């Protein structure tokens with residue numbers, strides 16, 4: 001099914017997953033969709049390798065952790081997640097050098113915590129890794145480096161690019177195989 005992108009999310013300065021100035025990082029971009037889910041787009045590189053040609057499992061964990069954590073921002077733009085639990089299933093290897101998509105959603109929200117699930121989807125539609133995670137809610141203004149004039153606060157912003165997709169198409173089949181197209 002095709003999903004409209006409603007909003008691109010903020011990127012940070014130095015986060016391993018979304019830091020625009022972290023040259024060892026994934027520099028992932030995140031898009032809120034009209035079905036309430038969050039899509040991340042990223043391309044693992046050689047710096048992220050485990051065995052030759054294959055992304056490190058810790059990299060898969062990092063992107064899934066951040067995608068599920070960011071899914072809370074779909075309904076509360078100023079809320080961040082502090083990970084307390086992360087469980088992964090590695091089903092297929094994640095290749096280097098290919099643009100991939102990761103999807104996340106919230107499955108349970110309480111006053112102090114939230115939980116969610118996510119999947120990394122390969123170009124052929126197969127799910128490479130899936131995760132469940134739990135977070136403590138941390139409002140943006142309670143982050144240690146929140147002061148308005150800090151570099152981290154100033155660079156927490158939406159960076160619009162001509163490469164941003166306007167819609168993202170994927171199908172979640174009952175056997176968890178998923179097809180992907182970016183528009």
Ligand SMILES: CCCCC/C=C\C/C=C\C/C=C\C/C=C\CCCC(=O)SCCNC(=O)CCNC(=O)[C@H](O)C(C)(C)COP(=O)(O)OP(=O)(O)OC[C@H]1O[C@@H](n2cnc3c(N)ncnc32)[C@H](O)[C@@H]1OP(=O)(O)O
Nearest residue numbers: 012015066069070081082083084085143145146152153156
């Ligand atoms: C200023 C500008 C900012 C710019 C932003 C910059 C960068 C942004 C990047 C991305 C932004 C967007 C979203 C990102 C989302 C995720 C990205 C990655 C996030 C991380 O990379 S973050 C680092 C890893 N993370 C830790 O470093 C946590 C270490 N941890 C602790 O610091 C304590 O653990 C603490 C304080 C969390 C809780 O401490 P506490 O004393 O308050 O805990 P308490 O016992 O009250 O538990 C409370 C609830 O957590 C459950 N719980 C606790 N521990 C658990 C465990 N081990 N397993 C399962 N559940 C657990 C309990 O069961 C209860 O849940 P419940 O209420 O449902 O029962």
